Amino acid sequence: MTNRHNHHNFIVRRVFAIYATFVPNVFNLFPIVFAFVAPSRQFGRSSFHSQPKLLMSASVDSKVDHVVIAGAGIVGTTTAYFLAMRYDVRVTLVDPTGSIAPAASGKAGGFLAKDWNDNSPTEALTRRSFDLHQQLADELGANTIQYRRLTCAAVSVDPFSSRRPNGKKLSTVEWAQHDDLAQNTVRGMQPLGDESTIAQVHPKRLCEELWKAAKKQVGGNSLRQGSVIGAVHDDESGRLQGAKLGDGSLLECDALLFACGPWTAPSMMQGVKYHSVVIPTSRVLSQCVFFSGCGDPEVYVRPDQTAYCTGFPEAAVVVDEQPGEESIREDKLQTILESVRDASGISGTGDGVLSQEPVLGQACYLPTSIDGIPVMGRIPEQLGCYVAAGHGCWGILLGPATGEAMANLIVNGSSIPNVNMEVFNPTRFATPWNIPTAAAAALIKK
Ligand SMILES: Cc1cc2nc3c(=O)[nH]c(=O)nc-3n(C[C@H](O)[C@H](O)[C@H](O)COP(=O)(O)OP(=O)(O)OC[C@H]3O[C@@H](n4cnc5c(N)ncnc54)[C@H](O)[C@@H]3O)c2cc1C
Numbered sequence: 001m002t003n004r005h006n007h008h009n010f011i012v013r014r015v016f017a018i019y020a021t022f023v024p025n026v027f028n029l030f031p032i033v034f035a036f037v038a039p040s041r042q043f044g045r046s047s048f049h050s051q052p053k054l055l056m057s058a059s060v061d062s063k064v065d066h067v068v069i070a071g072a073g074i075v076g077t078t079t080a081y082f083l084a085m086r087y088d089v090r091v092t093l094v095d096p097t098g099s100i101a102p103a104a105s106g107k108a109g110g111f112l113a114k115d116w117n118d119n120s121p122t123e124a125l126t127r128r129s130f131d132l133h134q135q136l137a138d139e140l141g142a143n144t145i146q147y148r149r150l151t152c153a154a155v156s157v158d159p160f161s162s163r164r165p166n167g168k169k170l171s172t173v174e175w176a177q178h179d180d181l182a183q184n185t186v187r188g189m190q191p192l193g194d195e196s197t198i199a200q201v202h203p204k205r206l207c208e209e210l211w212k213a214a215k216k217q218v219g220g221n222s223l224r225q226g227s228v229i230g231a232v233h234d235d236e237s238g239r240l241q242g243a244k245l246g247d248g249s250l251l252e253c254d255a256l257l258f259a260c261g262p263w264t265a266p267s268m269m270q271g272v273k274y275h276s277v278v279i280p281t282s283r284v285l286s287q288c289v290f291f292s293g294c295g296d297p298e299v300y301v302r303p304d305q306t307a308y309c310t311g312f313p314e315a316a317v318v319v320d321e322q323p324g325e326e327s328i329r330e331d332k333l334q335t336i337l338e339s340v341r342d343a344s345g346i347s348g349t350g351d352g353v354l355s356q357e358p359v360l361g362q363a364c365y366l367p368t369s370i371d372g373i374p375v376m377g378r379i380p381e382q383l384g385c386y387v388a389a390g391h392g393c394w395g396i397l398l399g400p401a402t403g404e405a406m407a408n409l410i411v412n413g414s415s416i417p418n419v420n421m422e423v424f425n426p427t428r429f430a431t432p433w434n435i436p437t438a439a440a441a442a443l444i445k446k
Contacts, residue, residue, distance in 0.1 A: 062239070064410055065089065065254055067079075067080075067091050067257060068092050068242070071259035073106075073207065075259035075406075076093055076095075077093070077101070077208075077211045078210055079388065079403040082403045082404045083411065084214035087407065087411045090220040092251060094228050095226075095323070096323055097225065098225030100207050100211050101207035102324035103324065103364050104262075104364040108396050109276075109300040110146075110200050110201045112130060112201065114193075117394065124419040125398055125402070128401040128416060129401035130199070132404065133199060136206070140209040144209055145201050145202055145205045145206045147201045148286075148303055150286040153174075153287055154290045155189050155343075158187050158293050174286065186345075200300060210403075228251075228260075231244065232244050233382065233383065239383055239384065242256070256384060259388050259406075262365045262368070263323065264387060265387070266318045269368070269389055269390055270316040270367075270370065271366065272315070272365060273314040275336060276362055276363075277308075277310075278307070279309065279340075279354065280306050281353055285307070285353065288300045295343075307340075309336050326364055327363065333358070337358060340354055366392060367392070369389070374388070375388070375424060375426050375429075376424035377425045377426050401416065
């Protein structure tokens, strides 16, 4: 049995207030304080030094016809989408893998919550993005991107305790309905949202469809295999000439966006490695579950009769594995699988809604900035260069509003309605910006 206190899982970061009420435990509260209070305090301190001339709403450097975006994850593809649909601006998307969403954006859960970031620096961006997800589903086709509204619950489990909730509560735990064995493990249940505030999308499909739509809108849009290793500026005017690629070539452009997730800038960006498994479910479920107990696995059920299961994060590191080539450890996959089976009361029985063998096992890095808040805006002292990264466990949710904001900023220097982007300003970091030389330094050899 895995000890839940060893793991800072998503739920403590996502549902801190509700969770604290549900499982009032000092060990569970520590990461909450770390994730929400400490970062915002750090941000408050460093923002004191920010320079007004570099703020998000500064005007653009020149007319923008062609943008190079480094990174084909959710941030890169949403920005490409809004550049194409709103402004007819041509984009060259550059990714070392030559494919769309090879890293976290293709391997995430795709869980979306409208109000779980309220009272945090990302509240307005989250609410805007939640609404944009619905609009994108309408435009791209909800079935195509597996978008749907659903419910969510925190379920406390303990296979060894005899304390049980009453039948009424049990009947609201969807996966445990009609299953005595599963019901035996349930000790408590707390609804975390319904169809008005909870949704989900298939992240990889979303990224692929966004890029497909952007290409259809602007004929010259292209995806190029390669690594952006820096920006080249004119010595005299300081104007951006283009993106320097790992093969030594120069890709001319009017603006360059670094959207390289955890590979963006080692001085202020790290990655937290997660493994995940996808298992077929015996029926279509529509209630995502954050388990408390048995290692705290998270189960995001999907409309294609599968369940995406994850948990057990590793320590944050400067990522040195290459995107799309993240090593997968069988023992880590097995740990997730066993914790889901223990939590859902089916361990050893081979019977139950979550008991089937996985069809997919994978690993990827969650991108996180050193103060836990996304980094978005102009890169200081580098004309025409922008960054958008560090969205932590909410990158899929925040993707659309991020893409919209970055497209507006790049083309006309504006932001998006009712969202104060200044809280994400890269200038809050005192460390020198080393994106041009250090972005994905590990990839230069490619
Ligand atoms: C297990 C797990 C589950 C998650 N579940 C959810 C969820 O349910 N809901 C949610 O909202 N969020 C979720 N997230 C978070 C979300 O997946 C991330 O925040 C988001 O995908 C980050 O997107 P990104 O585009 O910034 O980075 P990435 O997806 O990491 O993309 C970065 C891209 O940059 C490319 N790149 C790297 N170096 C270079 C270079 N030098 N030049 C060009 N390209 C380069 C990489 O190949 C990669 O394609 C989850 C994350 C994890 C790890």
